[in-house]
Amino acid sequence: MDFETIPGVGEKTAAALAELDDAERALTDGDVAALARAPGLTEGRAAAIARGAIRRDHDDPGGFLATDRASEIYRDALGLLQARTVTTYAEKRLETLFPTGSAPRIEEVRAFAADATDLDPDPDVLAALSGVEPLADPTPRRVRERCIATADAERYAAAKEAFPELSIEVVEDGRDIAELARSYSTVVVLDESFAGIDVDGDVRVLPDAAERTDEVVPERLLAFFAANREALEAAAAVHEVAELDPPCDLAALRDVLSRLADDGTVLGDDELERLSNAVDDLDTAVSTAESVANDRLRDVIRERDVTIEGTDFLSLVEQGARVDSLLSRELEDEFDEALSAARDHLVESLSLRPGEADLTERVFPDDPSFPLGHDEEAVGRLRTELKAARDRRAAKLKAGLAADLGDLRDPVETLVRDALELDVRLAVSRFARDFDCVFPEFTGAAGDDGAGSFAIEAGRSPLLDVDFSDVDPVDYEVSGVTLLSGVNSGGKTSTLDLVGLVVVLAHMGLPVPAESVRLSRFSELHYYAKSQGTLDAGAFESTLRDFAALTDGAADRLVLVDELESITEPGASAKIIAGILEELAEQGAAAVFVSHLAGGIREAADVSVAVDGIEAVGLEDGELVVNRSPVKDHLARSTPELIVEKLAGENETSFYGRLLEKFD
Incomplete structure (x- = not known):
C-alpha cells in the first residue's frame, strides 16, 4: 500500500506505518491502537491518519464541517459518545467517526451503529472492560547467556536489527565459535558453512534464525505476554461476561499465563x-x-x-x-x-x-x-x-512455553481488539439509549430533486445545560431558505443547535435524538454563530467576503446562521441578509437564518422567503411561556409586544392599547 496517498501522510509517517505488520488492516478497521504502535505516532495522530485513509477510500474530499461553529457541534456530539466509553482506546477510536457527504461511508457506519444499538450495555460487561487496554510491545531486555555469531558483514548488520536482545559476535572459524561456546550457554550461528561443526557446548547453526525468533529469543514472546497479562485476563473476562465467541481457548491462555512470572521467567518448575x-x-x-x-x-x-x-x-x-x-x-x-x-x-x-x-x-x-x-x-x-x-x-522451559504461546500470539491480538471494539459499540448503544435516538431517513442528496430539506419530529437536544429528561421536544421542518423568528430566550439558538446536531450525527451514520428525522444528504454544513456585538469596518468587510464565498458554493449544502444582523445597523443588516437569502434561494440551497428582523428582511427580499416563528403564548409570573416548536409561516411576536399586550389587558388606560397598535 502506498501510504503517502493518505491525506496528511508524508514520507516520514509512511515509513513509520510500513514498520507495522498489519498497517493495511489497521487503516481499514480504523484500529487506532495498532496504528499508534508505529514509531513516533501518538494516538491522536493515529486517529487523524485513520480518518484520512477512510476519506481516501470513500473519495471524500473532507470539508463537511465548513465553519468553526459546525466543528464545535461535531466536537460536542463526539464528546457525548466518548463520555460513554470505558477504555481510552474506544475514546480515540470514536474519532474515526466523522460527518461526511459520502453515501457509502454513511451507510458503512450506519450498519455498524445499527449492530451496536442492538447491544445491551450490561454493567458487568462495562466493569470487565475497565481492565482492557491495547497490547504493547515491551522494551527488549538484554539476554546475556546467549549470542548470535556470523562471519558475514551483511548478516551481522541484519542480526543487530533483528535481535536487539542478544550479543552479535563476528567469527572467522570454528575456534572462534568454540571460544564463544565457553562464554555463552548457547551460540546461534547464522552461516550454513558451519553446519556440522563439532565443538563443546550448545552450538546451533540456524541460517533462518530471523524467521524463528520465538526459538532463538523466546524471551521476547514471554515478555510480551508478561507485560500484557492484565489486559489479556481482562479481555478474556469480557468475552465470558459478554458471551462473545473467543478466538482462542481461554482456559489454555490462562494456563500459560499462570506459568509466566511478571519478569518473563517460567514458574512452576x-x-x-x-x-x-x-x-x-x-x-x-x-x-x-x-x-x-x-x-x-x-x-x-x-x-x-x-x-x-x-x-x-x-x-x-x-x-x-x-x-x-x-x-x-x-x-x-x-x-x-x-x-x-x-x-x-x-x-x-x-x-x-x-x-x-x-x-x-x-x-x-x-x-x-x-x-x-x-x-x-x-x-x-x-x-x-x-x-x-x-x-x-x-532456556528449555522458555522455548517450550514460547512454543505454546506462539500459537496464541495472533489470537490474543484479536481477543483484545474484539473487547476494545465492544467498548466502541457499547458507547454507541449507550448514547442511543440515553438520548432516545432513532436512525434518520435520507431522502437523497440535496439539490438532486429541488432544495435540500430536513424534518425533525420530537427532537431533543442533549447539548442543553439541563437534564435531558427536562428538555422540551421540538418539531421543525424546513425546505429551502427559511427565516426563524421568535422571542428572546425562546429557544431559537437551541433549535439551530438541534438542527446542526441532528445533521452532524446523521452524516456520521449514527442515530439522532428524535422520534423521527427525514433529511437530504448534504455535502457541507455552514453554521455561523451569533456575533458578539457590532463589527468594525474591517471585520464587517471580512464577514461579507465569507458570505460572498458562501453564495458561490454548491447547492447541496445546509446553511445555519444565528442573528447575522448584529454585525451592523439593523436597517443595513436586513438588506444584507435579504441579499444573501436571495442568492441561496436561487441556488436551491437549504438554509435557516435566525433573526429578529424577519419582517424587514422579508420585505427587502426580491424572492419569497418563508418565515417561521417560535411563539411565546404568554407570560406567567413574569416568565415567558413558549411553544418550543417553530410555527410554520408565522412571524413570532416579540417579547416587548407580549408585555405591552399583557399590560393592555390588565389596565383601563388607553396608552397600552395605542402602543399595541404600533406592533400591527
Missing part, C-alpha cells in the same frame, strides 16, 4: 527452582559447611589429649611441620569425618544431584588443615556448572 536457589545460595552454603567442619574439629581438639614424644617433636620442628601434620597423624579419622560433614552439608543444603555433588570433592581439599578452608577456584567451577545447568533448563 521444581528443577529450575532448585538450580536457581543453588546458584543464589552457593556462597552461604560453602561458608556454613566450613563452619560445620571447623566446629567439629574444634570440639574434637578441645577434648582430645595429644602426646608428642620428644624425638618426634624435634623431628617435626626440624621439618618445619605445621599443625596440619599433627592433624594428619593424630586426628586423621576425625578430620575425614569433619570433611565429610562439610561436603554432605553442601550437597544437602543446595540439593545437588550426584553429578553436581562430585564437584564438592574439590571445594574442600583432602589435605588436613585447621581451620578448614575452601578452594575458591573449585567453588567457581561449581558455580559455573550450576549456572550453565540453570540457564539450559531455563
Whole structure:
C-alpha cells in the first residue's frame, strides 16, 4: 500500500506505518491502537491518519464541517459518545467517526451503529472492560547467556536489527565459535558453512534464525505476554461476561499465563527452582559447611589429649611441620569425618544431584588443615556448572512455553481488539439509549430533486445545560431558505443547535435524538454563530467576503446562521441578509437564518422567503411561556409586544392599547 496517498501522510509517517505488520488492516478497521504502535505516532495522530485513509477510500474530499461553529457541534456530539466509553482506546477510536457527504461511508457506519444499538450495555460487561487496554510491545531486555555469531558483514548488520536482545559476535572459524561456546550457554550461528561443526557446548547453526525468533529469543514472546497479562485476563473476562465467541481457548491462555512470572521467567518448575536457589545460595552454603567442619574439629581438639614424644617433636620442628601434620597423624579419622560433614552439608543444603555433588570433592581439599578452608577456584567451577545447568533448563522451559504461546500470539491480538471494539459499540448503544435516538431517513442528496430539506419530529437536544429528561421536544421542518423568528430566550439558538446536531450525527451514520428525522444528504454544513456585538469596518468587510464565498458554493449544502444582523445597523443588516437569502434561494440551497428582523428582511427580499416563528403564548409570573416548536409561516411576536399586550389587558388606560397598535 502506498501510504503517502493518505491525506496528511508524508514520507516520514509512511515509513513509520510500513514498520507495522498489519498497517493495511489497521487503516481499514480504523484500529487506532495498532496504528499508534508505529514509531513516533501518538494516538491522536493515529486517529487523524485513520480518518484520512477512510476519506481516501470513500473519495471524500473532507470539508463537511465548513465553519468553526459546525466543528464545535461535531466536537460536542463526539464528546457525548466518548463520555460513554470505558477504555481510552474506544475514546480515540470514536474519532474515526466523522460527518461526511459520502453515501457509502454513511451507510458503512450506519450498519455498524445499527449492530451496536442492538447491544445491551450490561454493567458487568462495562466493569470487565475497565481492565482492557491495547497490547504493547515491551522494551527488549538484554539476554546475556546467549549470542548470535556470523562471519558475514551483511548478516551481522541484519542480526543487530533483528535481535536487539542478544550479543552479535563476528567469527572467522570454528575456534572462534568454540571460544564463544565457553562464554555463552548457547551460540546461534547464522552461516550454513558451519553446519556440522563439532565443538563443546550448545552450538546451533540456524541460517533462518530471523524467521524463528520465538526459538532463538523466546524471551521476547514471554515478555510480551508478561507485560500484557492484565489486559489479556481482562479481555478474556469480557468475552465470558459478554458471551462473545473467543478466538482462542481461554482456559489454555490462562494456563500459560499462570506459568509466566511478571519478569518473563517460567514458574512452576521444581528443577529450575532448585538450580536457581543453588546458584543464589552457593556462597552461604560453602561458608556454613566450613563452619560445620571447623566446629567439629574444634570440639574434637578441645577434648582430645595429644602426646608428642620428644624425638618426634624435634623431628617435626626440624621439618618445619605445621599443625596440619599433627592433624594428619593424630586426628586423621576425625578430620575425614569433619570433611565429610562439610561436603554432605553442601550437597544437602543446595540439593545437588550426584553429578553436581562430585564437584564438592574439590571445594574442600583432602589435605588436613585447621581451620578448614575452601578452594575458591573449585567453588567457581561449581558455580559455573550450576549456572550453565540453570540457564539450559531455563532456556528449555522458555522455548517450550514460547512454543505454546506462539500459537496464541495472533489470537490474543484479536481477543483484545474484539473487547476494545465492544467498548466502541457499547458507547454507541449507550448514547442511543440515553438520548432516545432513532436512525434518520435520507431522502437523497440535496439539490438532486429541488432544495435540500430536513424534518425533525420530537427532537431533543442533549447539548442543553439541563437534564435531558427536562428538555422540551421540538418539531421543525424546513425546505429551502427559511427565516426563524421568535422571542428572546425562546429557544431559537437551541433549535439551530438541534438542527446542526441532528445533521452532524446523521452524516456520521449514527442515530439522532428524535422520534423521527427525514433529511437530504448534504455535502457541507455552514453554521455561523451569533456575533458578539457590532463589527468594525474591517471585520464587517471580512464577514461579507465569507458570505460572498458562501453564495458561490454548491447547492447541496445546509446553511445555519444565528442573528447575522448584529454585525451592523439593523436597517443595513436586513438588506444584507435579504441579499444573501436571495442568492441561496436561487441556488436551491437549504438554509435557516435566525433573526429578529424577519419582517424587514422579508420585505427587502426580491424572492419569497418563508418565515417561521417560535411563539411565546404568554407570560406567567413574569416568565415567558413558549411553544418550543417553530410555527410554520408565522412571524413570532416579540417579547416587548407580549408585555405591552399583557399590560393592555390588565389596565383601563388607553396608552397600552395605542402602543399595541404600533406592533400591527
